[in-house]
Amino acid sequence: MNISEMLVPRVKNILPSGIRKYFDMINEMEDVISLGVGEPDFVTPWNIIEEGIYSLEKGYTHYSPNAGYMELRNEISRYLKRRFNLSYNPKNEIIVTVGGSEAIDITLRCLVSEGDEVIIPEPCFVAYKPCTVLTGATPVTINLRKEDQFKLTPELLEQAITERTKVLILSYPNNPTGAVMAKKDLAAIVEILKDKDIIVISDEIYAELSYEQGHVSIANFPEMKEKTIVINGFSKAYAMTGWRLGYVCGHPDLIGAMLKIHQYAIMCSPTTAQKAAIEALRNSDRDVQFMVREYNRRRRVMVDGFRKAGYDCFEPQGAFYVFPCIENSGLSSEEFCDKLLMEEKVLVVPGNAFGECGEGFIRATYATSMENIIKALNKIQNFAKRYNKKALAKESYVSSLV
Numbered sequence: 179m180n181i182s183e184m185l186v187p188r189v190k191n192i193l194p195s196g197i198r199k200y201f202d203m204i205n206e207m208e209d210v211i212s213l214g215v216g217e218p219d220f221v222t223p224w225n226i227i228e229e230g231i232y233s234l235e236k237g238y239t240h241y242s243p244n245a246g247y248m249e250l251r252n253e254i255s256r257y258l259k260r261r262f263n264l265s266y267n268p269k270n271e272i273i274v275t276v277g278g279s280e281a282i283d284i285t286l287r288c289l290v291s292e293g294d295e296v297i298i299p300e301p302c303f304v305a306y307k308p309c310t311v312l313t314g315a316t317p318v319t320i321n322l323r324k325e326d327q328f329k330l331t332p333e334l335l336e337q338a339i340t341e342r343t344k345v346l347i348l349s350y351p352n353n354p355t356g357a358v359m360a361k362k363d364l365a366a367i368v369e370i371l372k373d374k375d376i377i378v379i380s381d382e383i384y385a386e387l388s389y390e391q392g393h394v395s396i397a398n399f400p401e402m403k404e405k406t407i408v409i410n411g412f413s414k415a416y417a418m419t420g421w422r423l424g425y426v427c428g429h430p431d432l433i434g435a436m437l438k439i440h441q442y443a444i445m446c447s448p449t450t451a452q453k454a455a456i457e458a459l460r461n462s463d464r465d466v467q468f469m470v471r472e473y474n475r476r477r478r479v480m481v482d483g484f485r486k487a488g489y490d491c492f493e494p495q496g497a498f499y500v501f502p503c504i505e506n507s508g509l510s511s512e513e514f515c516d517k518l519l520m521e522e523k524v525l526v527v528p529g530n531a532f533g534e535c536g537e538g539f540i541r542a543t544y545a546t547s548m549e550n551i552i553k554a555l556n557k558i559q560n561f562a563k564r565y566n567k568k569a570l571a572k573e574s575y576v577s578s579l580v
């Protein structure tokens with residue numbers, strides 16, 4: 179039997195993520211400084227870990243209700259109100275999911291199928307397009323531009339909307355660009371969407387990591403509340419990637435439909451993680467603030483470092499990535515990443531892994547120690563002296579920091 183012929187073409191045709199290759203490469207190498215992985219370098223705060231351990235000791239080793247413990251949904255509801263002024267009823271408007279990842283998948287599965295179009299502004303998180311393709315719907319990408327600070331503009335949105343458009347995925351603060359959309363930017367988008375039957379999937383997983391201004395959700399606009407699905411989670415803000423916990427909030431009719439998929443495909447999210455997450459929401463604001471302050475410090479050093487190496491670096495205002503333009507190196511994004519890894523042992527990932535319009539850029543994360551960042555920037559500066567005709571700095575980056 180030819181197993182490969184048994185596969186559903188939709189699955190067969192999905193390409194592996196453009197980032198994967200680099201993680202496989204560094205597994206075979208020693209002493210690589212990785213600015214590649216999009217996850218916090220911090221360990222989950224101890225009070226949260228302890229609550230997880232304690233829950234196991236107390237015997238919470240069973241299934242929870244399908245939508246998640248009511249106690250946790252209550253806390254999520256309170257948290258969203260106090261942090262972002264969003265109101266969701268914990269009884270029927272919130273599902274606790276296996277990361278934001280599951281939330282993205284089940285939302286799309288509930289909303290679109292063959293014949294529908296999903297608008298995906300790129301560069302963006304790598305899962306949106308494959309998850310859309312798996313439903314049978316068609317992804318319609320928008321190429322966001324650096325000159326617009328990688329924001330979705332009303333003009334670009336309008337050009338992408340057709341009679342078949344059913345969903346727009348909005349993801350700010352953005353992975354990989356670090357762009358944010360302020361209230362006035364969102365207001366222009368709302369003007370276009372308010373009279374249309376288009377649902378917005380607003381992936382707000384980096385909401386806590388907004389450095390210049392408080393996060394605003396498109397669901398804060400009364401005309402959009404009903405049409406928006408808000409996705410958030412614990413991975414980024416609470417350094418809990420391995421616990422696999424997120425949540426999705428929206429209209430009860432949609433949440434009810436999503437719960438059917440969640441119930442049959444997942445049953446419930448991990449019980450230990452749910453117990454730990456209650457503690458995270460109740461008692462970890464100071465830890466989050468500490469981590470955000472730390473990322474913010476590193477963000478400035480990273481932007482400065484890339485600029486000093488001669489690269490035009492957009493100033494990210496959220497998440498934990500920089501997205502510098504590397505065109506003046508004369509290399510493609512992939513060549514740049516390959517050579518930087520082989521010659522300087524620094525891992526960054528090619529911008530086009532996040533959409534074709536990311537060609538000419540690379541993504542580097544500052545969710546790593548300041549020591550690593552400074553070492554990596556020194557190496558990037560050495561690299562730039564060889565490949566970048568406009569390399570500005572002559573001295574090492576370390577000395578220019580002092």
Ligand SMILES: Cc1ncc(COP(=O)(O)O)c(C=O)c1O
Pocket residue numbers: 216276277278279280303349352353381383411412413419422423424
């Ligand atoms: C924009 C965005 N959304 C969602 C996720 C998924 O996060 P998780 O499933 O860990 O909650 C990620 C992870 O990198 C992300 O960058």
